[in-house]
Amino acid sequence: MTLYSFILTVHIVTATSLIGAVLFADHLAFAWLRGKRATLPKKTMGYIHRGMYIGLGIMIVTGVYMFLPIREYLLYETAFQIKMGFLGALLLNSVLIGKLLHISTTHTFTSLSRKTQCIFLLSGGASGVSWFGVIVAANLLGV
Numbered sequence: 001m002t003l004y005s006f007i008l009t010v011h012i013v014t015a016t017s018l019i020g021a022v023l024f025a026d027h028l029a030f031a032w033l034r035g036k037r038a039t040l041p042k043k044t045m046g047y048i049h050r051g052m053y054i055g056l057g058i059m060i061v062t063g064v065y066m067f068l069p070i071r072e073y074l075l076y077e078t079a080f081q082i083k084m085g086f087l088g089a090l091l092l093n094s095v096l097i098g099k100l101l102h103i104s105t106t107h108t109f110t111s112l113s114r115k116t117q118c119i120f121l122l123s124g125g126a127s128g129v130s131w132f133g134v135i136v137a138a139n140l141l142g143v
């Protein structure tokens, strides 16, 4: 196994684990949204959130390693630009989620103002669209 194929394997395995963690977090969040759970478990949500940052860090380091040798091609590749756009959205959204986390672990969804409820729904929607977009774009890189 070459170093490149090892790094690509780490990149793909980390992406798959992150998707698994997102689905698990969304499953909990849906239960909270529908009132099946009064609040979200603080410890578990904290672990998932920190895990997301670590995972995204691994994606960026391994991605940059694979990007550098073919940067002249990738910088002008639309799929790569779209992938980076969705990655930017994921990073911004994770900062927002970090701020929202405390609310979801201490309040019921129905007790929140309409505005705060909308922010939660928008953040959840942005997360789903961005994960889907980054994975689809990654598979269209043409390398």
Ligand code: HEM
Residues within 6 Å of the ligand: 008, 011, 012, 015, 056, 059, 060, 062, 063, 064, 066, 067, 087, 090, 134, 135, 138, 139, 140, 141, 143
């Ligand atoms: C959340 C972040 C990311 C996700 C989910 C992701 C996902 C993926 C996936 C699933 C593949 C494999 C595609 C295939 O098998 O055809 C891939 C390949 C690739 N990714 Fe990422 N990626 C992310 C971040 C990055 C970043 C930040 C960079 C570089 C700056 C990058 C550069 C690359 C490159 C160059 C390849 C192609 C490698 C090859 O096939 O030889 N990725 N990515």
